[in-house]
Amino acid sequence: MASDIPLNWFLYFAAASFSIGLVGVLVRRNAIAVLMAIEIMLNAANVNLVAFWRYGNPPLGAGPLPGVILALFVITVAAAEVAVGIGMILLCYRRWHAADVDRYDSMSG
Amino acid sequence: MVQFLFLVIAALGLLTALGTVLARNLVHAALFLVAFFFTIACQFVLLEAEFLAALQVLVYIGAVAIILMFGIMLTRNIQGDDTTIVTAAWRIPGLVAGLCVFVILAFGINSAVAPAGHSYWSESNMRPSIAADAGSSKATAVRREAVNNMARTVGNELMTRYVVGFEVAGLLLTVALVGAIALAHREEAEPAAPSRGEQPARRTSASPQPQAAGPSLVSSGASPPR
Numbered sequence: 001m002a003s004d005i006p007l008n009w010f011l012y013f014a015a016a017s018f019s020i021g022l023v024g025v026l027v028r029r030n031a032i033a034v035l036m037a038i039e040i041m042l043n044a045a046n047v048n049l050v051a052f053w054r055y056g057n058p059p060l061g062a063g064p065l066p067g068v069i070l071a072l073f074v075i076t077v078a079a080a081e082v083a084v085g086i087g088m089i090l091l092c093y094r095r096w097h098a099a100d101v102d103r104y105d106s107m108s109g
Numbered sequence: 110m111v112q113f114l115f116l117v118i119a120a121l122g123l124l125t126a127l128g129t130v131l132a133r134n135l136v137h138a139a140l141f142l143v144a145f146f147f148t149i150a151c152q153f154v155l156l157e158a159e160f161l162a163a164l165q166v167l168v169y170i171g172a173v174a175i176i177l178m179f180g181i182m183l184t185r186n187i188q189g190d191d192t193t194i195v196t197a198a199w200r201i202p203g204l205v206a207g208l209c210v211f212v213i214l215a216f217g218i219n220s221a222v223a224p225a226g227h228s229y230w231s232e233s234n235m236r237p238s239i240a241a242d243a244g245s246s247k248a249t250a251v252r253r254e255a256v257n258n259m260a261r262t263v264g265n266e267l268m269t270r271y272v273v274g275f276e277v278a279g280l281l282l283t284v285a286l287v288g289a290i291a292l293a294h295r296e297e298a299e300p301a302a303p304s305r306g307e308q309p310a311r312r313t314s315a316s317p318q319p320q321a322a323g324p325s326l327v328s329s330g331a332s333p334p335r
Contacts, residue, residue: 004111004235004236007234007236009115010152013119013152015211015215016123016211017123017145019211020123020127020130021126021130022210023130023204023206024130026202026206026207027130027200027204031184032177032184033130033138036129036138036139039146039173040129040130043146043169046149047153050152050156050158050161053156053158054156054236054237055236057248063270064252064255065255065262065263068158068160068259068263069263069266069267069274071158071161075164075165076278078169078173079168079173079282080282080284080285082177083289084285084289086180086293087289087293090180090293091293094295
């Protein structure tokens with residue numbers, strides 16, 4: 001390939017996506033929106049993992065695709081996290097009749 | 110050409126991420142999130158990890174987005190969609206925090222730090238070739254095999270080198286399945302969730318329909334069932 005994509009571009013894209021997801025976690029009030037922003041951050045981390053796998057040379061004992069396997073595990077954990085998170089949000093919604101995170105203040109003094 | 114394609118996909122990804130964060134309507138936010146997942150899959154294709162791109166589409170768009178949609182439908186806000194963004198007093202610190210994190214990450218990407226004997230990774234403009242020419246080494250052949258037959262290689266790796274992580278991931282998924290069902294299981298004695306319309310109370314006065322959710326309900330009415 002004559003003009004390949006520099007590695008930095010992927011990293012900048014991932015950093016920007018991560019920052020947007022962080023802003024979403026901090027700014028949004030609905031619990032499901034917060035969960036979506038967390039998903040954005042996890043995906044940004046996945047892009048970083050795969051980019052470093054493709055552009056770097058893995059060490060000898062790591063096998064042919066360490067970054068891809070790690071991204072696979074991240075996807076697995078994210079799926080489990082969303083399932084449990086939605087269950088907890090439904091439970092809280094049933095108890096407080098709201099899905100806003102600032103309403104769940106039973107333990108705040 | 111590839112660079113132009115990357116720029117288009119990255120711009121679309123950032124726009125859809127912004128749409129997910131900023132959209133007031135939660136359903137619109139979820140649809141933006143689906144588009145964002147798809148652009149991430151496109152990034153994986155650009156990085157020659159097609160198996161991971163297929164997995165991204167299957168797991169994220171096929172499962173996670175649908176679960177989020179179900180969550181949105183089941184927890185529809187009674188007051189409407191106006192309360193999904195916090196007040197302006199919290200918006201500015203959130204934006205400042207995100208901007209600071211991006212600046213720090215960009216500084217880390219720019220500053221060239223390399224272990225001894227390696228070139229600076231921030232200056233790597235060309236990915237390692239996997240072409241099958243005469244001068245290719247054994248590592249290149251291994252990588253070419255991994256890229257061209259990624260599904261088979263991932264399966265072999267999961268069954269040999271990463272078998273412990275694979276088992277732990279399976280256990281985690283089982284626990285998450287059981288836990289989600291246990292969390293969302295509705296007790297029979299619990300009063301029904303308030304419906305949107307003005308329905309007559311189906312039960313007797315022992316379990317009155319809750320009024321509009323207010324602070325009094327949180328403080329006094331809702332005692333956690335043990």
